[in-house]
Amino acid sequence: MSLGDSSTPLGKARGLGSAKQGGEHWITERVTSIALLLLGIWLIASLLLLPKLDQRTLVEWLHNPSAFIPMALLVVVGFRHALDGVKVAVDDYVHEPGTNFVVNTLLLFLAVTGAAIALFGLARIAFGVVG
Amino acid sequence: MVVSILHRATGIAVSFAGLGILTWWLFTLSNGADAYADFAKFVGSPIGLIVLIGITWSFFQHLLSGIRHLAMDTGAAFELRINKTFAILTIVGSVLLTALMWFYLLGVRK
Numbered sequence: 001m002s003l004g005d006s007s008t009p010l011g012k013a014r015g016l017g018s019a020k021q022g023g024e025h026w027i028t029e030r031v032t033s034i035a036l037l038l039l040g041i042w043l044i045a046s047l048l049l050l051p052k053l054d055q056r057t058l059v060e061w062l063h064n065p066s067a068f069i070p071m072a073l074l075v076v077v078g079f080r081h082a083l084d085g086v087k088v089a090v091d092d093y094v095h096e097p098g099t100n101f102v103v104n105t106l107l108l109f110l111a112v113t114g115a116a117i118a119l120f121g122l123a124r125i126a127f128g129v130v131g
Numbered sequence: 132m133v134v135s136i137l138h139r140a141t142g143i144a145v146s147f148a149g150l151g152i153l154t155w156w157l158f159t160l161s162n163g164a165d166a167y168a169d170f171a172k173f174v175g176s177p178i179g180l181i182v183l184i185g186i187t188w189s190f191f192q193h194l195l196s197g198i199r200h201l202a203m204d205t206g207a208a209f210e211l212r213i214n215k216t217f218a219i220l221t222i223v224g225s226v227l228l229t230a231l232m233w234f235y236l237l238g239v240r241k
Contacts, residue, residue, distance in 0.1 A: 030204065033197050040194060044187075048235060055167035058160055075153070082146035089139060114154050121158035 025084060032081040039074040059125050068126040072119060079115040083107060134218040138196040141189035149186045184233055192225035 046067065050057055061067050086107055094100045159170045173179045199208070199217050208214050 030201065033201065037194060037197070040190065044232065048232070054171075055160060055164045062160070071157075075157070078150060078153070082142075082150055085142045086146050089143060114150055118150075118154040118157045121154075121161035124161035125157075 029084045032077050035077045042070050062125045075115055075118045079111045083111040134196050141193040144189040188229040191228045195221035195224045
């Protein structure tokens with residue numbers, strides 16, 4: 001630590017692993033994991049508590065903001081967490097920078113497209129387009 | 132070690148198969164009862180059930196080993212015996228939760 005540098009050892013190290021970046025990524029992965037812990041338990045509990053799982057019952061359930069909002073959050077946070085997590089595996093095994101960039105970019109497109117399709121379906125239900 | 136590998140494998144399974152099914156489910160739900168019948172038919176088939184049970188076990192395993200990793204991020208549970216006990220407990224827990232959930236869905240509620 002040089003003279004006049006007021007940052008703590010943790011502050012200096014944060015984000016400076018072998019990749020020289022990724023501190024934010026690491027934190028985001030953990031914050032989204034806590035959100036998904038709650039949202040995942042909510043989804044499973046909700047499905048178990050519904051009287052039936054046919055289309056009509058499910059649409060009525062998701063039409064209600066108390067189900068639509070957590071489900072929309074689950075989709076957005078879920079795809080974000082999946083993207084962050086799969087990236088860790090990709091970065092571990094795909095070392096060539098060009099290939100790494102291509103694989104991570106394709107996964108980004110896949111995640112954003114998947115989230116868009118899920119949110120589109122959810123929006124149609126929430127705004128009453130389907131009965 | 133095994134649980135750490137499982138965490139990654141189940142995470143990838145939930146990311147692709149889990150989110151894939153979730154997306155298909157939400158989209159097809161909004162396409163009306165007829166379109167949903169195709170989804171229901173797949174989910175009710177033997178292959179569909181195996182996939183869904185696999186996804187729920189992966190989800191529970193990833194959730195429990197995820198909690199273990201969050202605890203270890205704080206510096207806790209690195210002692211060999213405690214660490215191993217928690218690792219085994221994540222597997223016992225995920226199998227138990229999956230069995231309970233599907234016993235309720237297929238056996239009790241139908």
